[in-house]
Amino acid sequence: MLIEGYDDGPLVAGESLLARSGFWSNYLLAMCSDGSSAAHPVPEWFGDDGADNDALSEVLFDPERWPVFRVPAADGPGAVVIYRNLVGDYGIDYLLTHPGRSYAQQIASWEGDLSGTGLTWHELVRIADTPSPAAEGVEDTAARLLLVLPLLTEPDVPEEAPARLSAALASAGAPQDTASNTAEHLLTRLTKRSRHDPTWGSPLSGS
Incomplete structure (x- = not known):
C-alpha cells in the first residue's frame, strides 16, 4: 500500500x-487511565x-507489516491512522487527507500521549x-469515531459527547452495562491533557 506523503514503512490495509x-x-485501553481513578483499565471494558x-x-x-486504517470523508477532510512499527520507535501516526490534494498531511502521533495538532x-x-x-x-460511523478519538484536544466537550461515545463503544463490542463508564474514562483522560487553543487554525482548514 502507498500513501503519498507518508513513506516510512511497509504499509498494509x-x-x-x-x-x-x-x-x-489494544487501541484505546491505555487512554482510559486518567491517573486519578482506583479502577484499573482492563480489556474486558x-x-x-x-x-x-x-x-x-x-x-x-x-x-x-504496518496496519493502516483509512477514514475517508465524503465531503471535506478525512483521516488515516497508521501503526508506525519501527523497532525502538513504535507509535501511531495520524494523517489528514484533504479534497483536491493527492497527498496526506501528518498532524499528530500517539506515543503514550498525543503530540502534534488535534x-x-x-x-x-x-x-x-x-x-x-x-x-x-x-464506513461504520462508530468505528470511525473511535479511530479518530485520540485526536481530541478540546477541554470542554458538548454534553452529548459521553452518550455518543458510549453508543460507539457498545456498537464496537463493549458491554452495554459498562460502556458509559468506559466513555467517561476516555473523555476524562483526553480532555484533561487537552492543549487545544481556540485561536489556533484547525488542520481541517487545509492550512
Missing part, C-alpha cells in the same frame, strides 16, 4: 482487523480478554458521520 477480538482494547489483546498485539505491532469534538464527529462509499476504508 488494516481495516479487517477492526472486527477482530482485542482490537479496541471493550468486550475483550487478555488473550485477545495479546494475540492481536502481535499483529498490530509487526515491524514487517481536533475538536465537532470536527471528529464530522469526520465520523461523513463516510465516503466511493473510497476504500472504514
Whole structure:
C-alpha cells in the first residue's frame, strides 16, 4: 500500500482487523487511565480478554507489516491512522487527507500521549458521520469515531459527547452495562491533557 506523503514503512490495509477480538482494547485501553481513578483499565471494558489483546498485539505491532486504517470523508477532510512499527520507535501516526490534494498531511502521533495538532469534538464527529462509499476504508460511523478519538484536544466537550461515545463503544463490542463508564474514562483522560487553543487554525482548514 502507498500513501503519498507518508513513506516510512511497509504499509498494509488494516481495516479487517477492526472486527477482530482485542482490537479496541489494544487501541484505546491505555487512554482510559486518567491517573486519578482506583479502577484499573482492563480489556474486558471493550468486550475483550487478555488473550485477545495479546494475540492481536502481535499483529498490530509487526515491524514487517504496518496496519493502516483509512477514514475517508465524503465531503471535506478525512483521516488515516497508521501503526508506525519501527523497532525502538513504535507509535501511531495520524494523517489528514484533504479534497483536491493527492497527498496526506501528518498532524499528530500517539506515543503514550498525543503530540502534534488535534481536533475538536465537532470536527471528529464530522469526520465520523461523513463516510465516503466511493473510497476504500472504514464506513461504520462508530468505528470511525473511535479511530479518530485520540485526536481530541478540546477541554470542554458538548454534553452529548459521553452518550455518543458510549453508543460507539457498545456498537464496537463493549458491554452495554459498562460502556458509559468506559466513555467517561476516555473523555476524562483526553480532555484533561487537552492543549487545544481556540485561536489556533484547525488542520481541517487545509492550512
